[in-house]
Amino acid sequence: MLFVDFGDVIIPQDLKVPKLQVLPEFSRLAHGLRSGNISILDSKTIYIPNLHYDGGGPDAYFWVGNGSEPSRFGIKVPNEMGSLAPLRGYQGEDIEIVLPGNLTVYDINWLATSSTPTPKPVSNCKEMLEGRVQVMWQLMGEDVQIRVSGRIKEDQYVAFGLSGREGQAEMIGGDVVVIGYDNRTGKFIAEDYYMSDFAQCDGKRGVCPDKRVGGRNDAVFVHGERNNGITTVTYTRPLRTNEPVKDRMIPEKETSVIAAIGHLNARGEANAHERFDKTTEDIRIDFTSSNVHECTNSLYNIPDTPEIESWIPAVITNQDTFSAKIGPTGSKKGYSRITVSI
Numbered sequence: 001m002l003f004v005d006f007g008d009v010i011i012p013q014d015l016k017v018p019k020l021q022v023l024p025e026f027s028r029l030a031h032g033l034r035s036g037n038i039s040i041l042d043s044k045t046i047y048i049p050n051l052h053y054d055g056g057g058p059d060a061y062f063w064v065g066n067g068s069e070p071s072r073f074g075i076k077v078p079n080e081m082g083s084l085a086p087l088r089g090y091q092g093e094d095i096e097i098v099l100p101g102n103l104t105v106y107d108i109n110w111l112a113t114s115s116t117p118t119p120k121p122v123s124n125c126k127e128m129l130e131g132r133v134q135v136m137w138q139l140m141g142e143d144v145q146i147r148v149s150g151r152i153k154e155d156q157y158v159a160f161g162l163s164g165r166e167g168q169a170e171m172i173g174g175d176v177v178v179i180g181y182d183n184r185t186g187k188f189i190a191e192d193y194y195m196s197d198f199a200q201c202d203g204k205r206g207v208c209p210d211k212r213v214g215g216r217n218d219a220v221f222v223h224g225e226r227n228n229g230i231t232t233v234t235y236t237r238p239l240r241t242n243e244p245v246k247d248r249m250i251p252e253k254e255t256s257v258i259a260a261i262g263h264l265n266a267r268g269e270a271n272a273h274e275r276f277d278k279t280t281e282d283i284r285i286d287f288t289s290s291n292v293h294e295c296t297n298s299l300y301n302i303p304d305t306p307e308i309e310s311w312i313p314a315v316i317t318n319q320d321t322f323s324a325k326i327g328p329t330g331s332k333k334g335y336s337r338i339t340v341s342i
Contacts, residue, residue, distance in 0.1 A: 008070045008112035009038055011105060026113065031057045033113055043104040046111060047096050055089025057115040062087070062097055067141055070112040075103065075222055075236075077111075087113065101221030102190070125295035128259040128279055132302055133158055134295050135259070137287055142239055144250060144287045145222070148179050149232040150261060151302045155183060157264050158231070159193065159273075162248045163256035169279045171195050174258055175248040177219045178209075179233035181226055182268040188224025190235035192217045193270065200265075200272060207270055230299050239287075254284040 009023050021040040026048075028034050036049035053060075061084070065074030078084050080095035099105070125136045136147040150158040157180035164173025174195045182189050192210045201208035211217055218241060222234040239250045262273030285292075316322060 008110055008114075010069075010110050011040075011108060031055075031060075038111070040105055041096070043106065044099045045096055046099070046105075047094070049094045050092050051090040051095055052092055053087060053090045053113065055087065057087075057113075060087045060113060060115040063112045063114050064099065064103070064108040064110065065112075065140075066107075066109050066143065068109070070110050070114060074112070074114075075100065075108075100223070101188075102217065103220055103222075107220055124290060124292040126283070126285060126292065127295050127297070128160075128257075128283060129261060129277065131297050132261065132299075133160070133259050134299060135160055135257075135285070136295075137285070139288050139290075140236065143220075143236045144239060145234065145236045146177070147232060147234040148177075149230055149299055150179075151229060151299045151304070152180070152231055152261055153229075154181055154226065154231075155264055156180060156231075156261055157189075157270050158259065158261055159270060160259045161193075161257065162250070163258045163282075164195065166256050168256065168282050169258050170256075171198065171258065171260075171278070176258065177235060177237065178270045179224075179231070179235070180264055181224065181231055182264065184266075184268050188221065188226075188231075188233050189268065190219040190221040190224075190233050191269075192219045192237070201269065207272075209269060228300060229304060250287050252286075252288045254286045257283050257285050259283075 008027055008029075009025070011023065023038045023040065025037050026033055026035045032052055032054040035051045038049075039047040041047050062077040062079065063070065063074040064077055076084055077097050077099060079087060080097055082098070099108075124138060125134060127134055132151045134149045136149075138145045146160070148158050148160050150156075152158060157178050159176045159178045161174060161176030164170035164175075172195060176193050176195070178189065178191045178193050180189055181187075192215070193207060194210055194213065194215065195207045196213075197205045197207070199206040201212055203212055205213075209217070218237050220236045222236060224231075224233045226232070237250075239252070241249060258279050260273045260278040262277060263271045265271040
């Protein structure tokens with residue numbers, strides 16, 4: 001795919017914000033693009049003064065990305081109106097643009113005004129969980145861009161990532177990203193998790209967001225949408241990590257991956273999933289591969305999960321002394337269905 005750069009500016013690696021940082025102007029390569037010196041106002045906001053652009057480039061956008069120079073492996077940035085429509089012409093205007101999602105200036109090396117043809121769909125695709133989840137991926141330099149789509153309810157999540165043990169689906173030690181839509185904030189999420197135990201996160205152990213146990217979120221949110229019962233989130237994550245305990249390196253060969261579907265809790269974090277809603281077989285992906293075509297069905301053709309009647313609650317009467325043992329929750333027909341709680 002051809003990438004046509006009209007002008008760009010390199011962002012130094014030793015950048016420090018929120019102190020105002022002034023960068024050079026856009027390089028002048030095509031379509032009358034020029035500007036004053038560009039400023040980093042804070043970790044997400046970029047100020048472009050005296051912007052000129054003739055509007056003649058096909059499908060031109062603001063782009064940011066990693067690497068020593070601009071390339072097609074970048075992320076679109078909304079214009080000053082928050083829109084991802086192709087750029088209009090500018091005649092000496094001062095504008096501010098805001099990096100999307102969780103992206104900050106610490107995650108990028110360049111800003112460009114560039115034109116690309118409509119990209120082809122990512123060709124790598126694999127189905128999981130009986131076709132209810134589709135995972136697409138593309139290698140982008142030192143990162144992998146991953147798009148996870150799931151036939152799930154609005155308050156559910158999909159967890160996808162590296163298995164805790166090669167050659168089998170193992171939750172403990174797994175390094176996954178949880179994607180979904182958080183009703184509390186009205187935002188899509190892509191959150192890095194480490195799983196040290198089967199229990200819910202207690203701040204030290206369990207199924208925990210990396211940030212809750214002293215780590216960081218290495219998943220960079222790119223885009224999220226929900227249409228007709230399907231939640232789709234695109235994010236990037238690095239091949240290599242500086243957190244070898246909580247994050248695993250993505251090998252440049254086939255590796256075992258896992259996935260699960262569950263509900264988000266009141267904190268907007270992943271709650272326990274049912275035993276039927278996780279991978280049990282060894283599924284393998286080479287994230288450096290290309291032309292993997294293993295998605296044979298459309299998620300729109302997957303029927304919604306039918307509503308399940310709960311077990312009839314047991315009622316104890318005419319007793320004032322009894323013993324109780326904590327046991328299984330009754331699966332999908334038990335506690336969560338009876339109490340409408342997770």
